[in-house]
Amino acid sequence: MKPLLEFKNLSFGYPGRPLFxxxxxxxxxxxxxxxxxxxxxxxxxLLRLMLGLERPKAGKIYFRGQExxxxxxxxxVRREIGLLFQDPEDxxxxxxxxxxxxxGPLNLGLSRQEVAKRVAEVLQFLGLxxxxxxxxxxxxxxEKRLVALGSILxxxxxxxxxxxxxxDLDWKNFQKLVSLLQNKMTSFLxxxxxxxxxxxxxxxxxxxxxxxxxxxxxxQRRGIYFAIK
Amino acid sequence: xxxxDPRLKVLFCFGYALLVATAETWEAVFWALCSSxxxxxxxxxxxxxxxxxxxxxxxFLFFVVFTLPFTTAGxxxxxxxxxxxxxxxxxxxxxxxxxSNAILLTTYVFFARNNVxxxxxxxxxxxxxxxxxxxxxxxxRYLELLxxxxxxxxxxxxxxxxxxxxxxxxxRVWAYLxxxxxxxxxxxxxxxxxxMLLRGYQGYFPVWHHFSWARSDFFxxxxxxxxxxxxxxxxxx
Amino acid sequence: MHISEGILPASVxxxxxxxxxxxxxxxxxxxxxxxxxxxxxxxxxxxxxxxxHLPLGPSSVHLVFNGLLGLMLGMAAFxxxxxxxxxxxxxxxxxxxxxxxxxxxxxxxxxxVGAWFGKFFFRFGLRGVVVGGFIAGxxxxxxxxxxxxxxxxxxxxxxxxxxxxILAAHLPVALVEGVVSAFIxxxxxxxxxxxxx
Ligand SMILES: Nc1ncnc2c1ncn2[C@@H]1O[C@H](COP(=O)(O)OP(=O)(O)OP(=O)(O)O)[C@@H](O)[C@H]1O
Ligand SMILES: [Mg+2]
Numbered sequence: 001m002k003p004l005l006e007f008k009n010l011s012f013g014y015p016g017r018p019l020f021x022x023x024x025x026x027x028x029x030x031x032x033x034x035x036x037x038x039x040x041x042x043x044x045x046l047l048r049l050m051l052g053l054e055r056p057k058a059g060k061i062y063f064r065g066q067e068x069x070x071x072x073x074x075x076x077v078r079r080e081i082g083l084l085f086q087d088p089e090d091x092x093x094x095x096x097x098x099x100x101x102x103x104g105p106l107n108l109g110l111s112r113q114e115v116a117k118r119v120a121e122v123l124q125f126l127g128l129x130x131x132x133x134x135x136x137x138x139x140x141x142x143e144k145r146l147v148a149l150g151s152i153l154x155x156x157x158x159x160x161x162x163x164x165x166x167x168d169l170d171w172k173n174f175q176k177l178v179s180l181l182q183n184k185m186t187s188f189l190x191x192x193x194x195x196x197x198x199x200x201x202x203x204x205x206x207x208x209x210x211x212x213x214x215x216x217x218x219x220q221r222r223g224i225y226f227a228i229k
Numbered sequence: 230x231x232x233x234d235p236r237l238k239v240l241f242c243f244g245y246a247l248l249v250a251t252a253e254t255w256e257a258v259f260w261a262l263c264s265s266x267x268x269x270x271x272x273x274x275x276x277x278x279x280x281x282x283x284x285x286x287x288x289f290l291f292f293v294v295f296t297l298p299f300t301t302a303g304x305x306x307x308x309x310x311x312x313x314x315x316x317x318x319x320x321x322x323x324x325x326x327x328x329s330n331a332i333l334l335t336t337y338v339f340f341a342r343n344n345v346x347x348x349x350x351x352x353x354x355x356x357x358x359x360x361x362x363x364x365x366x367x368x369x370r371y372l373e374l375l376x377x378x379x380x381x382x383x384x385x386x387x388x389x390x391x392x393x394x395x396x397x398x399x400x401r402v403w404a405y406l407x408x409x410x411x412x413x414x415x416x417x418x419x420x421x422x423x424x425m426l427l428r429g430y431q432g433y434f435p436v437w438h439h440f441s442w443a444r445s446d447f448f449x450x451x452x453x454x455x456x457x458x459x460x461x462x463x464x465x466x
Numbered sequence: 467m468h469i470s471e472g473i474l475p476a477s478v479x480x481x482x483x484x485x486x487x488x489x490x491x492x493x494x495x496x497x498x499x500x501x502x503x504x505x506x507x508x509x510x511x512x513x514x515x516x517x518x519h520l521p522l523g524p525s526s527v528h529l530v531f532n533g534l535l536g537l538m539l540g541m542a543a544f545x546x547x548x549x550x551x552x553x554x555x556x557x558x559x560x561x562x563x564x565x566x567x568x569x570x571x572x573x574x575x576x577x578x579v580g581a582w583f584g585k586f587f588f589r590f591g592l593r594g595v596v597v598g599g600f601i602a603g604x605x606x607x608x609x610x611x612x613x614x615x616x617x618x619x620x621x622x623x624x625x626x627x628x629x630x631x632i633l634a635a636h637l638p639v640a641l642v643e644g645v646v647s648a649f650i651x652x653x654x655x656x657x658x659x660x661x662x663x
Contacts, residue, residue, distance in 0.1 A: 048423075051427060053423050053426075053427075075429075078426065078427045078428075078429070079429065082427070083427055085420065085424060087420070089374065089417075090417060090420040090421050090423075090424055091421075091424045093367065093370055093371075093421050093424065093425065093503075094366075094370070094437075095346040095366070095369070095370055096346070098437065099437045099438070102435070102437045103425075103428055103430075103435065103437075104428035104429055106435030106437065107428060107429030107430055107431070107433075107435060108429055115437075136370075137370065137371075137373055137374055151428070152428075155428060155429075242563065243563055246471065246562065246563040246564045247563075247564050249471070249472070250471045250472050250479070250562070250564040250565075251475075251476040251479070251564070282558070282559050283559075289468060289469060289470050290470045290473075292628065292631070292632070293470075293473060293625070293628055296627060296628045296631065297624055297625075297628070299627075300624050300625070300626070300627040300628065301623075301624040302623065302624075318624065321624060324472075325472045325473055328471060328472030329470050329471045329472040329473075329562075332471045332472065332562060332563070332564075333471070333559045333562075336555065336556060336559055336562075336563060337559055340556040340557075341556065341557060341558075341559065345553075345556070345557065348556065358494055360494045360497050360502060360545075361490070361494060361545055361548075361549075363502050363506070364497075364502060364505060364506045364509065364545055364546070364549055365506075365549050365552075366506075367502070367503055367506030367507065367510070368506045368507075368509050368510045368513065368549055368553070369510075369553075371506070371507055371510045372510050372513060372514065372553075375507075375510050375511055375514045376514045376517075379514055379515065379518070393520065393521050394521060395521050395522055395523055397645065399521075400520070400642065400645050400646050400649070401649050403518075403520055403646055404645075404646045404647075404648075404649030404650045404653065405649065405650075405653055407515045407529075407531075407646065407650055408649070408650040408653035408654050409653075410511050410514065410515055411508060411511050411512075411515075411534075411538075411650065411654060411661070412653075412654060412657060412658055412661070413511075414507040414508055414510065414511040415504065415507065415508065415658060415661050416658075417507055418503040418504040418506070418507035418508070419504070421503045421507070422499075422500055422503045422504070425503070430499065431499065432498075432499035
């Protein structure tokens with residue numbers, strides 16, 4: 001099967017801070033990937049590169065086999081791949097939960113009934129029924145996180161990128177997220193510093209450091225696990 | 230009786246304010262003041278906050294009202310030090326004071342206790358330019374957040390021994406606090422824009438809420454119009 | 467300082483309204499989808515910051531940030547202040563609805579002129595930024611005070627004394643605003659120069 005997204009020989013860095021050099025990576029539909037690595041390794045940057053929020057200095061990006069060059073080429077990517085930001089406050093820019101969930105699908109040009117249906121479904125899915133009229137800026141940190149996830153789910157993406165989603169979740173919502181990822185979602189990449197969480201929800205786990213991506217084998221995983229404990 | 234449609238409230242309030250502010254007769258101002266009191270009773274707006282707003286808010290108004298009796302030419306009434314208070318001056322000051330408070334009271338009754346987003350929606354549906362409404366929307370959405378952010382910055386500074394004073398060093402700290410606030414807002418706006426891009430934004434902001442016109446709104450529309458026409462006749466006789 | 471309701475004659479209110487309308491139209495035209503969130507967040511920041519009172523001798527002042535917004539937003543300072551003043555009028559009953567046009571014009575126009583002069587110095591390194599920041603901040607306030615005084619002057623003989631007092635009251639505020647703006651510009655120029663476009 002053709003990968004959904006593919007990086008070939010990609011190079012990128014911020015001024016005075018090179019991050020990736022000749023970097024290769026591919027993302028397949030139906031994969032559950034975990035990404036872990038030290039602070040500042042470029043995990044968030046990698047996600048931004050995937051969606052065209054940063055452009056590589058050199059190398060190529062393919063989406064379903066098509067090369068992506070211009071800003072416009074990324075529109076379909078953004079439609080099919082959703083990104084949950086590290087800070088949900090940046091993602092919830094509408095006053096009420098309902099409006100925020102509706103923003104994406106309305107931009108996709110769906111009819112109002114269709115949008116209402118999606119919003120209701122997603123709220124149900126996340127166990128947030130009754131939150132429609134709540135003000136986004138008055139939600140608790142964990143609730144914001146879930147609503148931000150919802151705002152991506154209403155776009156019905158094929159693949160979801162989550163940047164440290166466990167941040168301010170309490171035990172119950174953490175369980176909820178784990179069970180959503182385990183049972184109801186099949187395609188996602190999640191960045192986290194919580195190794196146990198990654199073990200629970202991912203099939204493959206990669207270690208990102210110094211611009212290199214290393215898959216962790218079962219043995220290495222166990223080693224890290226005990227090192228953390 | 231259902232509350233009036235927010236669009237009607239906006240239109241009525243602007244019409245009312247325009248008429249009262251430019252009114253030339255005492256009858257109009259008296260009538261406006263009485264009715265603003267009635268509005269406040271009818272919509273149960275009397276509260277401590279309202280009184281504070283009326284008496285404490287308008288520094289500029291007090292400035293003007295307290296100087297006018299001294300600076301207006303006319304029949305002298307009373308001497309205070311080297312200055313004379315005139316009858317014309319007192320009347321003019323009272324006239325302005327009443328006008329101003331009538332409008333203050335009415336805007337308070339109609340807007341201050343409402344959800345401000347409802348107001349923004351109403352402006353959208355009154356065909357204000359989309360970019361302006363988007364600006365208003367975002368400003369409102371992030372107002373409280375930035376307020377909290379500034380409070381945190383300020384508290385962090387205080388915990389490290391900052392005491393506000395009239396001194397260059399102190400103003401420098403204030404400046405850095407404000408600059409951090411601007412910096413954070415700027416950075417946040419970049420991330421917000423990216424979040425919007427990722428959800429398909431291309432300059433058009435879809436609006437989810439639509440107002441529905443209730444039967445009672447016809448009553449409000451007719452009542453409001455009659456009231457404003459009556460006011461206009463009184464004001465410009 | 468915002469002029470409140472019921473003081474100015476209709477002619478001045480209308481003139482202010484028309485000028486603000488023009489400025490706002492131009493400002494909105496310059497805004498792109500990308501700069502709308504930026505302008506809004508900077509407006510919100512200015513709104514929040516202008517509610518803060520700094521001590522000044524036995525009294526206190528609050529800053530207006532019209533010079534700074536002029537530097538950061540250019541013509542978009544018009545819609546920015548329109549929104550600020552509208553919110554102040556409906557949320558706190560400061561200023562007023564009928565004086566929205568006049569007050570927007572006073573602050574935004576003065577801010578843009580101040581910023582225009584201040585920006586000139588930005589090319590001379592960080593020291594220039596400090597000077598430019600001071601000029602933008604102080605001039606913007608002084609000019610706004612001058613416009614307020616002028617409008618009161620037009621309102622009639624009785625208001626001439628108030629007009630002079632108001633102008634005098636703006637002088638210390640302009641000084642404080644200039645000093646604080648200078649430091650703000652220094653900070654921002656160091657860490658995020660693109661904020662001044
Ligand atoms: N806009 C930027 N300009 C310059 N440098 C940046 C920018 N954004 C990130 N960096 C730098 O790039 C590096 C990678 O940042 P990134 O946010 O991708 O790290 P991360 O792996 O997500 O870290 P964390 O685990 O802390 O979230 C960091 O050293 C950071 O300082
Ligand atoms: Mg990160």
